[in-house]
Amino acid sequence: MQPVEESVLLERVKSYDQAAIAEVYDRYSQRIYNYLYHRLGNANVAEDLTATVFVRMLEAIRTSKAWRTSFSGWLYRIAHNLVVDYFRSGRQDKQVELDDWSIESDEHPDEEAERSLAGQKLRQAIGLLTDEQSLVITLKFLEGMSNAEVAVLVGKSEGAIKSLQFRGLAALRRLIGEQRL
C-alpha cells in the first residue's frame, strides 16, 4: 500500500480524522522523541513531552494556530518550546541524573564525571540559543543528520541550515566559554 501523501494526510488531521492522526503520530513521534531525548537526556520526560507535542498540535488546530509551511518544522518548534518551558519550570531539578551517561564506559570515573558535566553544560547552553539555532545544532550534531535532511525537516534551504550551523556554533562557543570539551 502506498503511503498517504503528506499534504492529504495533514488535511485529514485538521478534520480530526483519527486514522490520519494516528498515522501522523506514527510517522513523527519517534523523531520528536529522539529530539526531546537528546535535549533533555531523560527518557521518561521525553516520552511524556512527545505526547504533549501532539496534543498541542490538536489544540492548535482548534484555535486555527496550526502550521502554515513546514509541518515537521512546526512540530519541532513546539517540542523546542516545551523543552524551554520544562527547564524554566525547574522541574529538571527533581529529576535523577541524565540517563544517557556512563553506559558500559571504560573511562575512569573522574573523566567520565567531567565529560558528563561538560555534556550537561552543553545541553543547557543549547537551550539558550535561538529556537532555529538549537534545532539545527541538535539535529546535526546530536542526531547526526545531514544539512539536506535538516533542511527538509525544518522547512528551510540548505544554505540557511549552513548559516544557522555557523551562527549556532559561534553562539554556543560564546555561551560555554573557551574551555576545551
Added chain:
Amino acid sequence: MKVGSASNNQVRSLEDALNACVRELSTGASLEDCLTQYPGYREELEPLLSLALGLQSLRQQPAPATLQAGRRRVLREAARLGRGRSESEPRFRLPSWLSLQPLMQRGVAATVLASLLLVIVLGGGAAAVAASSLPGDALYPVKRISEEVRLLLAFDQQLRAQVIQQLEERRREEAKAIASIRRVAEVSFRGAVEEVDDDRWTIGGVPVELSDKTVLIGDVDLDTEVRVHVRSLSDGTLLALRIEPDAGDDALLPTPTDTPPPPTPTVTLTATNTKLPPTSVVQQQPVPSQTPSPTETPLPTETEVPTATPTPTITLTPVPPRPVKVRFGGRIEAMEPGVWTVDGQAVRLDSNTKIGPQDVPPVIGAMASVVAVRTDDGGLLALEITVEPVAQATEQPFEFQGLVERFGATEWVVGGHTLIITTDTAIENAPQIGLLAEVNALRRGDGSLVAVQIHVQLPSEVVQFEGTIQSLGAVQWTVEGVTVRLDDQTQVVGNAAVGSRAEVEGLLLPDGSVLARTIVVQAALTPTLTPEPSEARSEEPRLTPSLTAEQATGEAADMPDPPLELVPRAPQVPLPARPAMTGGAAQPSSGYARRDAPQKLVR
C-alpha cells in the same frame, strides 16, 4: 588595521569552510586534516570544530521509548476535540496491539505466530530479566511487549480477564516499587479510591499526592474506580498528574459516541461468567451506547468496603453522558469577554460562572484555579474560578543567562524573558543586542520579572571582513549576509549605500552578528534602473531601501541570501575612490547619488 586572520575573506567563506569540515569530520577525518585544508581560517575554525566534536560525542542511541501510551493519550484527546464532527468518519482507532478486530481481519494466526517468534527471539534470558524490570529500565519496554503478547494469546474470555487483572496489579506494584527506590519515572495504574485525606489519596493500595497541577476529570468519590497517571519524584512521592474515572481498560471499550463494533467475543468482557475473586467495588459509571456496552471485569482490592457484593453489577441501560468536570489551575494569561485563558487553556464563561472571592479582582497574571465542564464541542465552560490574590504571591529569585534581544530605559528582553528595569537595577557594561547577559531578577506574583542586576558580558574576539551592503538601518546593517550592529562607538567612513562594498571590523557577538567598530564604505554598485532625474531629485534619500521586517528585527542573518534591491538616485556625484581597499574593486557609481552616512561617524 588587520586583526583577524580571515581579514581578506568573507564570513560566508568561513561558513563554507566550517560546513565542509563538519562534513569531513562526520566521515572520520581528523580535526588536523580539516584545519590543514583551510590554513587561513585555522584560528577561527579550530574552536568551532572542537565544539562540534564535543557535541558529536554526546550523540547516542536514544533510550527505547514506549510511545504507545502517548499514542492513546493523543487519540483520546483527538476524539474529544473532534467530537461533533462528521459521524461518518471513524471516531476511534484502537491501539494496534489491542485492536483485535483488525487482527481478525488480517489473520490472527499470522499475528500470533509473529508474537510467538518475538517471544522466542527475546528468549528466556532477556524475558526473565525484563519481567522484573521497572519503568526507566532499559528492558522495561521488553516487559511491556511480552505482556502485550500474553494478552494477544489470551483468547479465552476468562483467561483474558485474568491477564488484564494481573497486569493492572503489576502496574500498581511498579508504582510502589519506583517510589520506594526513589526513581523518577511515570506510570499509570488503575484502582479504587480507597482513602482521601486532603491531597493525600490512596488508590488501589497505592498512596499518591495531589497538587494544584493535578488534573481531575469527572466526579470522583470514595470507591470510584479511576485510572491515575503518576510521576514518581526523587523524594519517593508519587505525584498524581491526572485522575479520571475508569470503568475498565479504556482501550477495550468504545467511547460513548463510538459506533459500537459488531459484538465480538474476543473484545467483550462479561463479568457474569467470570470466576474471578469478588471485588469490593461495584459502582461503575455505565458506558452509554446504543447497544449494551461491554463492561469491565472487576478487580479485587485489598480494602474491604461494607457495600461490597460478591458479584459485580453490570449496568446495561444506556444513560446520557454525564458532563465531564475538569479542574486545573494556573496563571490567567488573557481575559477576553466571555473567554479567559488560564495556563494556556481557553475556557468560556457564562452567566452561571462563579468568580471569586469577591474581594479579589481577577487580573491578568494572577493565579487561578478553574472548575469547568467539557462542552459538546470539546471546549471548556467554567463553573467556578477562584482567583488568588496577586499580592499574596511572594517574589521569587530568578537567575539566568541569555542574549540581549532588546533593551530600553524601562524594559529589556534577555533570552526571551522580558525584564522590568527600575532605578535600582544595577547594570554592568553597556548593553548591545546580541551580547550575553547574566541576569539576577525577581519574579513577582503576576509573573513579571524585575531586574535586580544585569551583567553584560563584553565580547573580545575581533573579526574583520568585507562584502556587499545588503541593507541599511540606524543600528543594524546586513553586509554579505552578516548582521552588523552599530552603536555610538561605531565609526562609518564613506557614504553607505545598499550595493556598496564595505569593510567591517568589529567584535563577534554570541549570536554570530558583528558589533562594528569601523566600517569603511566603498562606492555603490552599478544601477540597474535609470530614474527620471526630476523624480529622483524630489525624492528624499532613503537610508534603508531594502530593509525587510525580518532584517530589521535581526533575523536576516539566519535567512538565505536576500536579493539586493537598489534604489536609484538622481544627482550623479562620483564617490571618492578608496585606494587599496582590500579584496574589493571600486564600483562605478553612475546613476546613484551619494548617500549621506546614516549615523554617528566620520572622519
